[in-house]
Amino acid sequence: MGEALQLYTYWRSSAAYRVRIGLNLKGLAHDLVPVHLVRDGGQQHAADYVALNPQHLVPTLRHGERVLTQSLAILEYLDEVFPQTPLLPTSAEARARVRALAQVVACDIHPLNNLRVMQYLERTVEADAARREEWTRHWMREGFAALETMLAGSPDTGRFCHGDTPGLADCCLVPQLYNAHRFGVDLAPYPTLQRIEQACLALPVFDRARPEQQPDAQ
Template identity: 70%
Template sequence: MGEQLQLYSYWRSSAAYRVRIGLGLKGLAYETLPIHLLRDGGEQHGEAFRKANPQGLVPALRHGDRVLSQSLAILEYVDEVWPEQPLLPKSADERGRARSIALAIACDIHPLNNLRVLQYFEHTWEVPQPRREAWVRHWIEQGFAALESMLADDPMTGRFCIGDTPGLADCCLVPQVYNARRFHVDMAPYPTLLRIDEACQALPAFEAARPERQPDAPPA
């Protein structure tokens, strides 16, 4: 398993952000292969990238002759191949809870405000930008209200989503909080989410994964 890891990524992709955090938490080095989601109609639609990932989505992780897609599948793959510094806790209860939080974000919140949905609204239905942004805020706020309730009073919640070690759930939460701030979501109703996000941002793996720190990020 000594082959170099290569991550097809876009600097502001929430899903790629998750994987960057996870690789950082595990101390795994990787090469970034930028896929610009807007340039020339979107490089993810090009033949070269479609050969790597027929879905035409980032992230995708190349490990030797294998290419994996879907951020949560990638994170669980690297957790199994490199079990040191695990992203999932030991007990079945905690692992189930971590996956519940991660899936609530990756399956129920993020897909409703990702780029291809907003582009469809804009180009096919000609939905004005204020209404597109209101759509994004609505679904983030609804999802965050549920997450706040899940995390606020649960004994499994610690400094991070599960206890005092960051893992899979935090890899998903932090990019979604970043996205919420992009769309001017009022975060005051979600103090637990804010507290966990702040604890995560203090760690080098989260700092290094920030969109602005990526090689394909535009100049500030």
């Protein structure tokens, strides 16, 4: 599979950040194509981009002629096509655990707080800024409380979410914690999440994927 990998990304998108980590963990050379979610009324709404991603969302991955959407589907694809440095463990039970941890973030925290939802809350629901910020923090606290229980209570948790090598759940957790810092969520109740974040960000593959390290960061 020597075909080129191109990731359509936005520096602050936590879904794109997940895939940047996954590509780095696997050591896959790739090009970044910035899609600015605010400029020009949102470049994700441009016809060229919507032809690739009918959801008007980032990320999208091109791999040769293939066009892939949805960050978790992309990460699983990368894991199947490039088996080096697996993102998922081998047993079905462990895989289910890692996927569930990833999905707490990718299904039950992040989609409630992404840009289009915040815009809808402001423009259509007419929720004021204080309520919108409390909304964001509320769903993070709900999800983080569950994750802390799932991680702190399991012997399968190691230096990272599952054992001592980073994987799919860490790809999701670290970007969500970036959002938590940005929105001022008090992380004191989640010591395990904080510990895992530190372990991840100490690795160059995570550090290089950080929003502030992106060519389109502002």
